[in-house]
Structure formats: structure tokens, C-alpha cells
Amino acid sequence: xxxxxxxxxxxxxxxxxxxxxxxxxxxxxxxxxxxxxxxxxxxxxxxxxxxxxxxxxxxxxxxxxxxxxxxxxxxxxxxxxxxxxxxxxxxxxxxxxxxxxxxxxxxxxx
Amino acid sequence: xxxxxxxxxxxxxxxxxxxxxxxxxxxxxxxxxxxxxxxxxxxxxxxxxxxxxxxxxxxxxxxxxxxxxxxxxxxxxxxxxxxxxxxxxxxxxxxxxxxxxxxxxxxxxxxxxxx
Numbered sequence: 001x002x003x004x005x006x007x008x009x010x011x012x013x014x015x016x017x018x019x020x021x022x023x024x025x026x027x028x029x030x031x032x033x034x035x036x037x038x039x040x041x042x043x044x045x046x047x048x049x050x051x052x053x054x055x056x057x058x059x060x061x062x063x064x065x066x067x068x069x070x071x072x073x074x075x076x077x078x079x080x081x082x083x084x085x086x087x088x089x090x091x092x093x094x095x096x097x098x099x100x101x102x103x104x105x106x107x108x109x110x
Numbered sequence: 111x112x113x114x115x116x117x118x119x120x121x122x123x124x125x126x127x128x129x130x131x132x133x134x135x136x137x138x139x140x141x142x143x144x145x146x147x148x149x150x151x152x153x154x155x156x157x158x159x160x161x162x163x164x165x166x167x168x169x170x171x172x173x174x175x176x177x178x179x180x181x182x183x184x185x186x187x188x189x190x191x192x193x194x195x196x197x198x199x200x201x202x203x204x205x206x207x208x209x210x211x212x213x214x215x216x217x218x219x220x221x222x223x224x225x
Contacts, residue, residue, distance in 0.1 A: 032211075042217070057178070090153055101155070
């Protein structure tokens with residue numbers, strides 16, 4: 001069966017520090033991968049998606065970037081965090097029109 | 111463009127009450143429709159889905175029927191439990207030019223069930 005992992009589960013970082021969040025998928029090949037952000041008490045905002053290795057599409061201009069160095073690995077990064085980057089970050093994969101989510105990473109920028 | 115509108119929350123009910131969370135959509139073509147649930151501090155889980163008009167998705171006592179004539183996909187449950195307290199998201203799926211499917215999300219509805 002397919003599983004999706006995210007780490008870390010929680011992270012507290014100072015403003016201006018770098019960020020790296022990792023997402024890996026097991027049990028499937030060539031999945032479409034997604035990064036979402038969920039601000040406190042709000043809905044989901046799609047940040048990036050990828051249909052293959054090295055292929056990244058950005059949905060909104062921002063302080064973040066994404067990379068896909070391997071088929072089942074998706075990384076969300078920032079060189080310098082802003083306060084507004086705080087939120088709950090969710091990774092998802094899909095095969096067809098259904099998406100499956102990881103457990104999320106709660107990021108607090110102080 | 112494509113969009114999903116959900117009723118605003120929070121929705122507060124007593125245990126064993128009947129639940130309805132409204133969801134309407136705007137879309138071209140024939141999207142698939144989904145309900146996802148997010149329990150506190152967790153990621154989203156697919157609750158149910160429907161892929162064509164008049165399909166009924168069901169899971170864990172929840173049901174939703176794809177109504178093309180009213181462009182709706184309302185979530186219902188006959189008798190809610192405290193454990194149903196969560197945030198519920200309605201979404202539609204449509205294909206993109208790069209053959210990827212994008213989910214269009216509603217804002218989410220927080221459900222609070224009191225014992």
C-alpha cells in the first residue's frame with residue numbers, strides 16, 4: 001500500500017533562517033506531488049505541484065521554493081523565512097484525480 | 111472559472127443530531143467531487159467521492175450525492191458523534207493541460223459536536 005511521510009512534524013524557526021521540509025512517498029511510482037499551506041483556521045492554498053523529477057510548477061509568488069530530486073521525494077525550501085510563512089504545510093500525492101495527504105508539518109516562525 | 115463554496119462554520123451540534131454541510135460548485139465539464147476530513151492536528155483524509163451525476167458517495171455513515179442540476183454535493187449524516195468533530199473540506203477535480211488533476215478546494219467547515 002502507499003504511504004506518505006513528512007518531517008519534521010513540528011518546527012519553530014526564527015525569522016530570516018532557512019527552511020527545508022521533506023516529503024516522501026512509498027508504494028507508488030511517478031506520482032504527482034503537491035505542497036499546500038494551511039494558515040490557522042483557514043483553507044488550503046496550493047503552493048507547488050510536480051508531475052515528474054525536476055518539474056515544478058508554482059501556483060503563487062512567494063518566499064518559498066520546491067524541488068523534486070527523486071521520483072518520490074518532494075522538498076519545500078526557503079532561504080529566509082518570514083513571519084507570514086507560519087502555518088501547517090501539507091504534502092500530497094495523486095494518481096488520477098484523487099489526492100492523498102501526509103500528516104503535515106506545523107511551522108512557527110518567530 | 112472553477113470554484114467551490116461551502117457553508118461557513120463553525121457548525122455546532124449535539125450528539126445524535128442530523129448533519130448537513132452545504133457545498134455548491136461552479137465548473138466546466140464534468141468534474142469529480144470530494145469530501146475530505148481533517149481531524150485536529152492531522153492531515154486531510156478522503157471521506158467520500160463521486161465521479162458523475164447522481165452518484166452517491168458514502169463512508170462512515172456520511173453521504174453526499176452529486177447533483178448536477180443544482181451543482182451541489184451536500185454532506186449529510188443521520189446521527190453525529192463527538193468523534194466526528196473535525197474540519198470538512200469540499201473539493202472538485204478537473205484536468206489541466208499538463209494532464210495533472212488539480213483540486214479546487216472549499217474554505218472548509220469546522221464541525222463541533224457536543225456530548
